[in-house]
Amino acid sequence: MILFVLRRLVGGLPTLLLVTLLVFALTRVLPGDPATLLLGEEANPQLAAKLREQLGLNRPILVQYGAWLGGLVQGDLGRSIRDNEKVSPIIWQKLPTSLELAFFALAIALLLGVPAGVVAALRRGSATDAGVTVLALSGISIPNFFLGILLVYLFSIRLDWIPPSGYVEPWVDLRKNLLLMLLPAFTLGTALAGAIARFTRNSLLEVLSQDYVRTARAKGLGERIVVWRHALRNAAIPVVTVIGLQLGGLLGGAVITEQVFSIPGFGRLVVDSVFNRDFPVLQAVVLISAISVFLVNVLVDLLYAAIDPRIRYG
Amino acid sequence: MKKWAAVTLAIWALAGMAGAKTTLTVGLDSDPPSLDPLLSSALVDRQVQNQIYDKLVDLDANLKIVPMLATSWSVEGGGTVYMFKLRQGVKFQDGSDFNAEAVKFNLDRYRTAPGSRRAGELAPVKDVQVVDTYTVRVVLKEPFSPLLAILSDRSGMMVSPTAVQKLGADFANNPVGSGPFKFVERRRQDRIVLAKNENYWMKGFPKVDELIYRPFPDDDVRTANLLSGAVNIISPVAAKDLETLRKNPNLSVSTFPGIGYQGIYLNVSKGALANKALRQAFAATIDRDTVDKVVFLGTAQPANGPFPPGSVGYDKSIPAPKQDLDLAKKKLAEGGKPQGFSFTLSIAPGPVLAQLAQVYQAMAAQAGIQIKIEQVEFGTLLDRGTKGDFEAMALGWSGRPDPDGNIYDFVRCKSPNNYSQYCNPKVDALLNRARAIRVPEARRAIYSDALKILLDDLPYVYTYVPQTTIGMSKKLSGIPTVPDGILRFRAADLGE
Numbered sequence: 114m115i116l117f118v119l120r121r122l123v124g125g126l127p128t129l130l131l132v133t134l135l136v137f138a139l140t141r142v143l144p145g146d147p148a149t150l151l152l153g154e155e156a157n158p159q160l161a162a163k164l165r166e167q168l169g170l171n172r173p174i175l176v177q178y179g180a181w182l183g184g185l186v187q188g189d190l191g192r193s194i195r196d197n198e199k200v201s202p203i204i205w206q207k208l209p210t211s212l213e214l215a216f217f218a219l220a221i222a223l224l225l226g227v228p229a230g231v232v233a234a235l236r237r238g239s240a241t242d243a244g245v246t247v248l249a250l251s252g253i254s255i256p257n258f259f260l261g262i263l264l265v266y267l268f269s270i271r272l273d274w275i276p277p278s279g280y281v282e283p284w285v286d287l288r289k290n291l292l293l294m295l296l297p298a299f300t301l302g303t304a305l306a307g308a309i310a311r312f313t314r315n316s317l318l319e320v321l322s323q324d325y326v327r328t329a330r331a332k333g334l335g336e337r338i339v340v341w342r343h344a345l346r347n348a349a350i351p352v353v354t355v356i357g358l359q360l361g362g363l364l365g366g367a368v369i370t371e372q373v374f375s376i377p378g379f380g381r382l383v384v385d386s387v388f389n390r391d392f393p394v395l396q397a398v399v400l401i402s403a404i405s406v407f408l409v410n411v412l413v414d415l416l417y418a419a420i421d422p423r424i425r426y427g
Numbered sequence: 428m429k430k431w432a433a434v435t436l437a438i439w440a441l442a443g444m445a446g447a448k449t450t451l452t453v454g455l456d457s458d459p460p461s462l463d464p465l466l467s468s469a470l471v472d473r474q475v476q477n478q479i480y481d482k483l484v485d486l487d488a489n490l491k492i493v494p495m496l497a498t499s500w501s502v503e504g505g506g507t508v509y510m511f512k513l514r515q516g517v518k519f520q521d522g523s524d525f526n527a528e529a530v531k532f533n534l535d536r537y538r539t540a541p542g543s544r545r546a547g548e549l550a551p552v553k554d555v556q557v558v559d560t561y562t563v564r565v566v567l568k569e570p571f572s573p574l575l576a577i578l579s580d581r582s583g584m585m586v587s588p589t590a591v592q593k594l595g596a597d598f599a600n601n602p603v604g605s606g607p608f609k610f611v612e613r614r615r616q617d618r619i620v621l622a623k624n625e626n627y628w629m630k631g632f633p634k635v636d637e638l639i640y641r642p643f644p645d646d647d648v649r650t651a652n653l654l655s656g657a658v659n660i661i662s663p664v665a666a667k668d669l670e671t672l673r674k675n676p677n678l679s680v681s682t683f684p685g686i687g688y689q690g691i692y693l694n695v696s697k698g699a700l701a702n703k704a705l706r707q708a709f710a711a712t713i714d715r716d717t718v719d720k721v722v723f724l725g726t727a728q729p730a731n732g733p734f735p736p737g738s739v740g741y742d743k744s745i746p747a748p749k750q751d752l753d754l755a756k757k758k759l760a761e762g763g764k765p766q767g768f769s770f771t772l773s774i775a776p777g778p779v780l781a782q783l784a785q786v787y788q789a790m791a792a793q794a795g796i797q798i799k800i801e802q803v804e805f806g807t808l809l810d811r812g813t814k815g816d817f818e819a820m821a822l823g824w825s826g827r828p829d830p831d832g833n834i835y836d837f838v839r840c841k842s843p844n845n846y847s848q849y850c851n852p853k854v855d856a857l858l859n860r861a862r863a864i865r866v867p868e869a870r871r872a873i874y875s876d877a878l879k880i881l882l883d884d885l886p887y888v889y890t891y892v893p894q895t896t897i898g899m900s901k902k903l904s905g906i907p908t909v910p911d912g913i914l915r916f917r918a919a920d921l922g923e
Contacts (some may be wrong), residue, residue, distance in 0.1 A: 145806025149813060153468035154825060155544040156813070157836075157843035164542055197596055203615060234665055262647055269655045277651045279641065280617060376654075377617035377642055385458070385616060390806055 114418075118411065125407045132403045133185075133396065137178050140392045145391035149195050168194060181396065198396045203382070208401065210280060211378035214301070214371075215363035217294050218261075221302030221354070223310055226350070227353075229306070230313025235340065237318060245310060252307030261300045261373035268296060276373035297374040301325035303369050304358050312355045316348040349420050357413035361406035449921050450637040451903070453914065454649050454661035458616045463599035464535060464581035470543045470825040470912075473581065475619055475640055477913050479520075480604030482583035483530070484575055485509060486909050490541040490686070490737055490828050492575045496525065496585055496605070502543050506570030506865055508751070512893045513561040517628045519587035520609040526555040532588040534565070545582045547843075548573075548832075570863040572870065576829030580911075607633040612918040616642060633906065644769035653898050660899035660906075660920065662914060666724040666779070673900045679901050682726055682894045686910050687826030688833065689734050690890040691772070691779055691787070696848035698818040699770045704762030706885040709770075709819075711758060712791045714750035718891055722783045726889035732751065732878045733824070733833040735892040739867045740830030755794035767795025770818040775805045784821060812846035820846060823893070828911060830874055831862045838886055849886030 126245055148164040149156050167169045169180070184191055190200035226249075234243035269277035275292055283290040321328065321344055329339045368380035386395040418424045463850035467476065477824040509877045517525040521885035534555045537545035552570035556564040567574070577583070590603035590626040601611050605628070606851035608621035617772075630697050641658060643649035652658045654675065664680065670679045689714040693700045715729030730749035734740035759765055767788070774784045781802060788798040798819075803811070811817045823864060826833055836842045837860055857877040861870050881887070895912040 143806075144636065145804070145810045146813075150467065150806050152544060154470070155468040155547060156809070157547060158813075160542075160544075167542060195593075196599060198796070205616060262651075265651050269657075272652060274908075276657045276832060277655045278643070279657065292828075302730055311895055372608055372645060375617075375641065375648060381616045388806065389460075389595070424779060 115338075118415070120338060121411050121414070125263050128229055129400070129403055129407065133182070133400055134178065136396055137181065138174070139195060140176050140390070140395055143387075143390065145390055147392065150390055151194060156245050160275065167371060181393075185400075190397045193391055193392070193394050195391045200393050202393060206403060207377060207382050208375060209368075211380070213283070214233035214294065214297060214367065214376060214378060215360060216233045217298035217387050218301035218363060218367075219303060219360060222305035222359070223297055223356070225302065226306035227310025227313050230310040230352075231313040231345065232341065234317035234321065242314075245314070249307040249310040252303040255304070257300055257369045258368070260303065260372055261297070261370060264300060265373070266295045278373070280376050295372075297367075297370050297376055300373075301363065301370050301409075305356075307362075308355055311350050313348065316351045317344060320344045320348040330342060340401065344422060350417060353413055353416050353420065357416075361409045364402060364409070437518055442567055444788075445651075448637060449635045451635045451641060451660070451921060452639045452641060452658040453916075454641055454652050454658040456642070456644050456649065456663055459619065459640070459646055461621075462602040462610070462613075464584040464586065465540055465545060466583055466599055473911075473913050476581065476584060476604075477606070478608040478612055478621055478638060479516070479602050480584035480586060480605045482580070483578045484583060485536040486576075486579050486905055486911055487757055488693065488909055490717075490739075491669070492912055493581075495579075496530075498638065499893070500575075502865070503884060504566075506572065506863070507567045508566040509567070509574060510558070510764055511563045511565065513563065514628065515561055517605050518626055519589070519605045520626075521587050521590050521603045523583060523589040525605050526560050527563045528560075529585060529588050530563045530915070531555045531557050532591075533585050533625045533845050534582075536591065537582050547836075548577050549582055563827055564914075570865070572829075572862055572865045573829035573831040576827065576832070578593070579828060596725070597895060598611050600738075602627075608638050629917070632917050634918065635916070638916055656900070659903050660897065660914065662897045662912070664896040665720075666726050668724070668898075669724065669896065676883050677901055677914065679897055680896070680898050681908060682896045683908050683910050684728055684735050684737060684773075684892050684910060685826060685895045686735055686738065686833075687824050688730050688735065688889055688892055689727070689821075689823030690730070691821050691888045692812065692846045693885060694815060694817055694847055694884050695884075695886065696815060699733075699764075699768050699816055703722050703760045703884065704758045705764060705768060707763075707883075708758035708762060708794060710748065710792055710794055710885050710888050711751045711755035712794045712796060712886060713748070713787065714790055715747050715890060717790070718783065718786060722779065722895075723880065723891070726894040726896060728894065730883070730892045731891040731916055733837070733887075734827070734830050734874065734878075736831050738828075738833070739870055742871055742875040745875060745882075750790065752794050752864060754797075756857075759794065759796075767797065769797035769799060771799045771801050772819045772821060773801045773803055773808055773811060773817050774821045775808050775903050776802050780821065787821075815846065815848045817846075822846075826911070831858075834858060834874070834877070835862065838881060845886075849884065851880065851884060854880055854884075859883035864886060 122300045128169055147170060148161040154194065169177060185397065192199055193203065229245045232240045237243050265277045268275045275296060279293055281289045281293060313352055326339060329343050368384055371380035382394065383398050431834045441790040455474060457471050459475050460469050461467045461472055462475060464476055481496045483497040496517065498514050498516050499512045501510045505512065505667055513527060519525060537543055538549045538552060551567050551569060552565060553568045579910040587603040591598050593600055607624055607627050609624045611620040611622050612618040619640040623633050623636045627633065643652060643899050646668065649661050653661045661815055669680055672678050693706050695701055695724050719725060731745045731747040738763060759767060772784055774780050784800045788800060791798050812820055818859050822830060824833060828837060836844045838845060839855050839858060840848055852879050857873050861873040864870050901918065902922045904922060905920045
C-alpha cells in the first residue's frame with residue numbers, strides 16, 4: 114500500500130513536468146507583451162524594452178524555463194511581474210481560501226446529492242424520483258453566475274441576512290467567515306450535488322438489481338441494512354470517481370463563483386495573471402492546481418480499495 | 428471581587444473604544460496594481476496613492492492648481508525655473524522630516540531610477556536644487572507649462588526617502604508617505620487597508636479611523652455591495668445602475684465630466700482607412716448624442732476633441748461634430764467608394780463596449796459602410812495598437828489635468844501612443860509651441876489650431892467624454908468632486 118502510494122507519486126512527476134512545460138510554452142505563445150501591459154498608460158518602446166530585459170523576458174524560452182525549473186527545485190517560485198511580490202506567499206495566501214471554499218462546496222454537494230440520489234433510486238418511477246431528476250438537472254444547468262447573483266439579490270439585498278460578497282479569514286472572524294462562505298459554497302455545491310445525485314441514483318439502481326441484494330433480502334435483512342450497508346457501498350465507486358473529478362476542478366479555482374462573490378482565491382488569481390501576463394504567478398497556480406488534481410486522483414484510488422476490499426494495490 | 432469588576436469595566440471600555448472606530452469602505456472596479464508612484468501605470472493606483480501621499484500641489488474642483496506640500500511658487504527665467512516654498516513641520520508616516528532634501532530625492536528618483544514610469548513626463552526637468560531647508564529650485568531644459576499639473580499627479584507625490592532606502596524593491600508593498608492615511612496591509616484582489624495618520628499636518632484631519640479599498644470588477648457585484656451597505660462608496664457606477672441608486676433613499680449619486688476622452692483610432696498607414704476621404708466619411712456617420720443617450724444613458728458628453736470642458740485646451744467655439752449622412756456619401760464618392768466600403772473595428776471585451784461598437788456599426792451602415800466588429804482581449808488589443816496592426820480600434824484615454832497630457836503623446840510623429848501611425852509636422856510644431864507658453868488663452872488658441880487640423884485629418888475620432896460616476900451612502904460627506912475622478916478622503920465624514 115505505502116509502496117503503491119510512493120510509486121504513484123514518483124510516477125506522477127513526469128506528468129507534472131509535462132504540465133509545467135506546456136503552461137510555460139502556452140503563456141509565451143499568448144499575444145500581448147507583459148512589459149507593455151505593465152507600463153499601461155506610460156508605455157513607450159524604449160522603456161518596454163528595458164523592462165523586458167530587467168524581467169529576463171528577452172532570453173530564449175528554454176533558458177527561461179530552465180531558470181524557472183532551477184528555482185522551483187529550490188522551492189523558489191520567482192517574483193510576480195505585476196508588483197514584484199514573491200510568488201510563494203501569494204500562493205499561500207490564496208490556497209487556504211480556495212481549499213475552504215472547495216471543502217464547503219463539496220460538503221453541501223454530498224449532503225444534498227447522496228440522500229437525494231438514494232431516495233430517487235428507492236422510489237424509482239415515482240413523483241419523488243421525477244422531482245429529484247428535475248432538481249438535479251436544474252442544479253447542473255443553472256449557470257453559477259446566474260445562481261450567484263440571484264442568491265445575492267435574495268439574501269443580501271432583499272432580506273439583508275448575509276453580506277453580498279467578500280472574504281474574512283476564519284482566524285479573524287469565524288462567524289463572518291462561515292456566513293460569507295455560505296452563498297458561494299451553496300452556488301458551487303448545488304451544481305455538484307446535481308451530478309452526484311444522478312450518479313448515485315443510477316449506480317444504486319444497478320446494484321439493487323444484483324443477485325447479492327436479492328440474497329441479502331432473502332436472508333431477511335432489514336431494507337435499511339440492505340440499502341445503506343450492502344448496496345450503497347457497492348454503488349459508491351462511480352460516485353467517488355465523479356466526486357474526485359469535481360474536487361480536482363474545484364481546487365483549480367472556481368473562477369466565476371469567486372468573481373461574483375469577490376472571493377480572493379485561485380480562480381481570480383488565474384484570471385488576473387492571464388490578463389496581466391503575469392507569467393510567474395500563472396505558472397505557479399497551474400502547477401499547484403495540477404498537483405492538487407494529481408493528489409486527489411491518488412486519494413480516489415485509495416478510496417476504491419477502502420470501499421471495495423477486492424481492489425488491492427501492492 | 429472589586430478587582431475583577433475593575434478589570435471587566437476596563438475590558439468593556441476598551442471594547443467600546445474598539446467599537447467606536449469608524450471604517451470607510453470603498454468599492455473600486457479593479458485592484459490597484461502598484462502603490463509606488465515610481466512604478467504606477469494604472470489610473471486606479473492613484474485612488475489609493477492620493478490618501479497615502481501628499482503631493483507638491485493639488486487640483487481643486489475647477490482643475491485649478493492649489494497648494495499642498497508646496498505653499499507657494501514662482502516662475503522665473505522665462506518659464507525655465509520654478510521656485511517652490513515648502514510647508515514646514517510636515518513629517519512622513521515613519522517620523523522622518525519632509526523638507527527640500529526630500530523633494531530633491533523624490534524628483535531625482537522619478538527622473539532617473541531604472542524602470543521609472545515617471546521619467547517621460549519629467550523629461551523636461553534638467554536639475555533639482557536645494558536652496559534652503561524649505562525652498563527648492565526646479566530648473567527646466569526649456570519652458571514647459573504642464574509642469575505644475577504633472578506635479579499634482581504621481582510625479583508630485585512625496586514618498587519617504589528613509590523608507591525607500593530601507594526597503595528597496597519592497598517599498599511598493601510597504602509604502603510610506605505624509606498623507607492623511609498610512610498603509611496597513613494589502614491582500615491581492617481582496618483589500619487594501621489604510622489607517623488614520625494620527626500625526627497628519629492638517630489638524631483635525633482625517634476624520635475616519637480606517638479606510639478600506641475593495642476591488643469589484645463586476646458592475647453588478649459592485650452595485651450590490653453598495654445597496655446592501657457592505658461598502659459606503661463606489662466608483663464607477665455602471666450607467667444602467669444609476670437609476671436604481673438614485674431611487675434608493677439611503678444613497679446619493681454624483682456624476683460630473685472627467686478629464687479623459689473616448690473614441691476610435693483610425694490607422695492612417697494601411698487598410699481602407701488609410702484613405703483620408705473614407706476616414707472623413709466614416710466620422711460623418713457618428714451621432715454622438717445617440718451614443719450618449721442609447722449606450723451611456725446620458726453619462727457620455729459628446730466630445731469635440733481631446734480636451735473636455737473645464738480643460739485649459741477646451742474651445743467651446745468648436746462644436747462636437749454632428750451626424751451628416753450627405754457629407755458621408757459625398758466623401759465616399761470622393762474616396763472612390765460611392766457604394767461604401769468595409770473595415771474591422773477592434774474593441775476590448777465588455778458588454779458596454781460591445782453595445783457601443785454595435786451602435787457605431789448601425790450608424791455607419793446608414794451610409795453603406797460595413798463595420799466588422801472584432802472583440803479581443805485587452806493585452807492583445809494594446810499589442811496590435813503598438814504594432815499598428817489594425818484598421819480601427821476603440822480605445823480612449825483616462826486623461827491628465829493639463830491639455831498637453833491628452834494630446835502630446837498621441838498624435839505627434841512616432842510618439843508612444845500614436846497607434847494611428849499619424850504624422851503631420853505642422854501639428855508637431857503647434858504642440859511643441861503650446862507646451863512652452865503659460866498664458867492659458869494663448870495656449871488654447873494654439874491647441875484649437877492643432878485640433879482643426881486633426882478634425883480634418885482624422886487619425887482619431889473623438890467621440891465622448893466619460894463622466895465620473897460615484898454612488899455613496901447619504902451619511903457620507905466631505906468628499907470634494909474633482910474632475911480627475913480621484914476620491915479624496917482627507918475630510919470624509921461618516922456622520923457617526
